[in-house]
Amino acid sequence: MNADWTSFEARLRAHPAGVHQFQPSAIATCLERATSRVGALPSFCEAMLSSTNGIELFINGGPFATLFGVSPATPVSPLEWAPDWYIDAFTPTWRKARNGGTDVVTGVTCYGTLFVFRTRQTVQEWDTQAGDWYSEEGPVDEWLERLIVEGEEFMKA
Known part of the structure; x- marks a missing residue:
């Protein structure tokens, strides 16, 4: 699988209705405000935000994972x-706790693993329970494939 939003989105949309919840796309001013706070976003995130401003993935009672968007102009109900x-809300907190850096936090699983872009093209997963890295840093396409495989397994539970 190529590490591009179009391929990933097509695979997600092939699932039955209700398996994923896509938020409306991010508007340009929100994206500009977010990048002024956290810097350049990973290219995968830039592409995703042109289509959706966050996704709840593999919903089975609750979502398996959430991919973050950027803060909207009009706040969404916390419910x-x-x-x-x-x-742009989570990343500054992460950087402060990690003593700076350029990491960009882009999502979380239902069991508390954070998706952290270490560069614009590599992802590593942080286990919030253990307070340590859960995975090795690797290419986006491998992370996306793992996300789909684990999400599909979650749906079988």
Whole structure:
């Protein structure tokens, strides 16, 4: 699988209705505000945000994972979307706790693993329970494939 939003989105949209919840796309002013806070976003995120401003993935009672968008111009009800679950809200907190850096936090699983872009093209997963890296840093396409495989397994539970 290529590490591009179009391929990933097509695979997600091939699932039955209700398996994923896509938020409306991010508007340019929100994206500009987000990048002024956290810097350049990974290219995968830039592409995703042109189509959706966050996704709840593999919903089976609750979502398996959430991919963050950027803070919207009009806040969404906290009952619909956690107020800190935006790239430009979560990333500064992460960087402060990690003593700086350029990491960009782009999502979380239902069991507390954070998706952290270490560069614009590599991802590593942080286990919030253990307070340590859960995976090795690797290419985006491998992370996306793992996300789909694990999400599909979650749906079988």
